[in-house]
Amino acid sequence: MIQYAVDQHIAVITWAMTSSPMNVLNDDSIPAFESALEQAFADDSVKGIIITSAKPEFVAGADLKMILRNNDKDPTDMLKVSSELNRVFRRIETSGKPTVAAINGTALGGGYEICLACHHRIALANPKTAIGLVEVTIGLLPGAGGTQRLPRMLGIQVALPLILEGKKVGVQEAKSLGMIDDIADTPDEMMAKARAWIEANPKPIKPWDEVDRKTGKIVGKDNVKVPGGNVQSAVGAQTFGVGTAMMMDKTKGNYPAPLEIMACVYEGLQVNIDRALSIEARHFVKVATSKVAKNLIQTMFLGMNEANKGASRPKDIPKTEVKKLGVLGAGMMGAGIAYVSAQAGIDVILKDVSIEAAEKGKEYSRSLLQKSVERGKLDPQKADGILSLIKLTTSAQDLDGCDLIIEAVFENRELKATVTQEAEPFLAEQGVFASNTSTLPISGLAQASAKSDRFIGIHFFSPVDKMMLVEIIVGKQTSDYALAVAIDYTRKIRKTPIVVNDSRGFYTSRCFGTYSGEGMELLKEGINPVLIENAGKDAGMPVGPLAVTDEVALDLVYKIAGQGIQDGAIREDDTSYQVAKKLVELGRAGKKAKAGFYEYGADKSKKLWSGLSDLFPLAPQQPSLDEVKTRLLYRQAIEAVRCFEENVVRTKLDADLGSILGWGFPAYTGGALSFIDFVGVDTFVNTCDRLANQYGERFRPTARLREQAAQQQAV
């Protein structure tokens, strides 16, 4: 697991874990690493130590399962884990023997914290290497000295944003920031440089350490000068005063880790490193035992990994592969689908009614690829290669042999039926036909297909290149095989699939509609629209419910709701329908019309339309911010519960991921279903009942939820 070898008086400690795919810090590796270190410290013939890895990466970080295991235990359990790690790393720093990190590959989180504890850091010029303290992205903070050593090295103003954003950088950038000291072109050179440094620096000591005169041991120094300014300085006042406000603007106070990171740096950098590490450990434990960290690790890390590996894929279907893809309609969605597919190396036939229309779709890929080239993220030859994979046509015959055809034409049943029947005959023998519809039931569309078992919904989100989610809709007749193809394709284009059953609005559109809908309910009641919008954002949604409705377009809401009324699915007095109707009749169709709930300036600025108060006069009694937040979040969550119970969405994980990635439900809650465990099933049910009594039956909890509450069961 941890190899130990001594060569010419230098100990080389090599991470080579076999129990996990990558080198991680866990209950097995930490003691093994420590004993290797102790062996080197104890051996008088060893003059110095090199720490490196035999795997492609250096060390990827801490094992999150270890964190999760201790999440809801007594905080002192987690404190033991954290203090142990700190003790081991501090030993590296204070052993008196020069220790060099030979960073052959990616060093993230705890992996980079090993490097920080070393006296010198040399990275291999490996383009795949990512270096950084990324803990915040999963709700944690660097708890093995990261919040203390990085600011002491780089200064608070440089280090704090890196830690708060969880920024990953490449080798060159790491060097220019000072995160590493040197770069080597080859592994041999890296090791040679490490040896040379050890020879040249037999007794290294960190700027924040000193030799205790009485004991001769290396200990933390008091009153250390931090590069760029100490905490108690004008620079510090700016960094922590305004910096805290900036951080709160981003998190809205919903994520504890960024604040605890700032507290670590603020408190820790006012004392010596030894005391600072114990302060850091305290804050780390607070964060690591929080529900938010648990939610983020479970849903956004472990859950997402599972989904990306195809958790919802039927197990007994052999792996399939889409090599040739047909895309019908080169509008915004079709163009996006073509782009992400070509990027994954798939041959794409992009079909539209005219070559000009198809060319416009390809132009989308061209401009995105060009941007990547300009930013130096893509080599021009590769960009040309990707672009050449997209072939344009107006003729269905060119679709011959496609493994998958996705139609992305207008949301019109007749049109969809026509293109389905036109294209389907050209599918490969095992080919699957998919619709990218976001609203029309798949089983209905499948009636146009000659092979309805090979007909499936693959719902992309806009903009396709940025939105990570794909909602796969299984119709009544859709086979497991078609589902396997859709999931395999989604994995190939590196998106996260969730699987839902056919139903009006499927899962994401249906639940998302409740956010926008509740916004309109509030507006109709005379709640201050500013409060409504701020409550949405403060609750953690990316935009307010009225702003997002403007983006979707009010005429579309009006049209879809009207269709719903026609189909008997919703009532004539439906609030979304009525509110959208009012605005549409005033020519306010939303953002595209530059007039909706908002007024849109030429400079991309927007503000709530002043006429709203005439249409919806302000109620004399306004609710609290918390009440509006509660309504907006609970309304979405109770709809997700109904979708789950109605088997519209098949698994809790899919429901959670779909909510976060699909319509922006806040990640700190763990997702729309985990939200219920987050607030507690009891609280959820009681609050829903109260909301239902006050605002309408749409909030009424289901019978099964009541049972779960009675039995104290998680959802």
Added chain:
Amino acid sequence: MAEAFIYDAVRTPRGRGKSDGSLHEVQPIQLLTSVLRELRDRNQLDTSLIDDVILGCVTPIGEQGADIARTAVLESSYHESVAGVQLNRFCSSGLEAINMAGAYVMSGQVDAIIAGGVESMSRVPMGSDGGALFMNPQIVAHHNIVPQGISADLIATKYGYSRTDVDRFAAESYRRAVDAQAANRFHKTLIPFKDELGVTLVDHDEGVRPGTTVDSLAKLKPAFEAIGQMGLDALALLKYAEYAQINHVHHAGNSSQIVDGAAGVLIGSQEFGEKTGLKPRARIKAFAVVGSEPTIMLTGPIPATKKVLKRAGMSISDIDLFEVNEAFAAIPLLYMDELGVDHNKLNVNGGSIALGHPLGATGAIISATLLDELERSGKQVGLASLCIGGGMGIATIFELL
């Protein structure tokens, strides 16, 4: 309970709080010794009768550190039995000192005491003492702490004061201050500041700018818009979610001026007056402090005033004159609107916008200005009030004898 009387008050001029200000070359301790010596000399005080000196100072570090009150007592050649203590309740410190002094006298534990304050803002910059309230990320985040200028703009936003409203108030403050200076209305308390050679460095509040009008103020840029947009507005609006944005109306011309200055008020029991033959000018009728919502921060004078009126068994109409610190124009505007106070009774000789706000001393200065004006205009009852950082308010009622 004994009564606490005010026997005299002395203050320095307020010098512009920048390196070109007349008092910039003067150490804060020298501002204080000029005040303490004048109080002693013009009252022919036997200083051994003074128990204590309580001085407000908001940035008590550097040369304002180490208990500047005791330092001032020693350097003013008061009797060595006189003690000294420095306190900090932010902008209200000077009035807090008077209230504490009053309470000591009322309790019968002290016979005579000098209360006041000092701030040399040109030499010890505001905020240079740091403080967990403004810097500790957890405290800032938990309580949505923003700089006072943002709070003042939030008040303007919430209560609908436009840029013109606040500029109009500021221009009037200047007009009144100019008139008051021309009529020599500050002469009773204000003494010229003389250096060690006896040369006068400055003899008036030098921030007063004649000719300041709504039009001239309209040219100034909002002072807190830029920092507000860095995230501070957003932090405040997390608590005030009913507003889409903060309307930034305050600027250097309608906010209190940064100045250097000091003041001292001689307070004592009736027996002290009898023993020394000094004639009391006024009694401290009642006082109150309150905590208020810390993000909007500066609304405290209103509940503090209600509280002190209740304690005194009085109503707004019983108060003849008000001195409400003009930290920012929106604060006295809100005070008048919420309490129904006529502008003709409030800050009749201008306020901190025109005259300056030496943080630790202002409470004592406006109290002295109030007594002077009550005496000059033949009125009886005055109320002084200040808004306070961290979300507090203070109010004291004085009654002429």
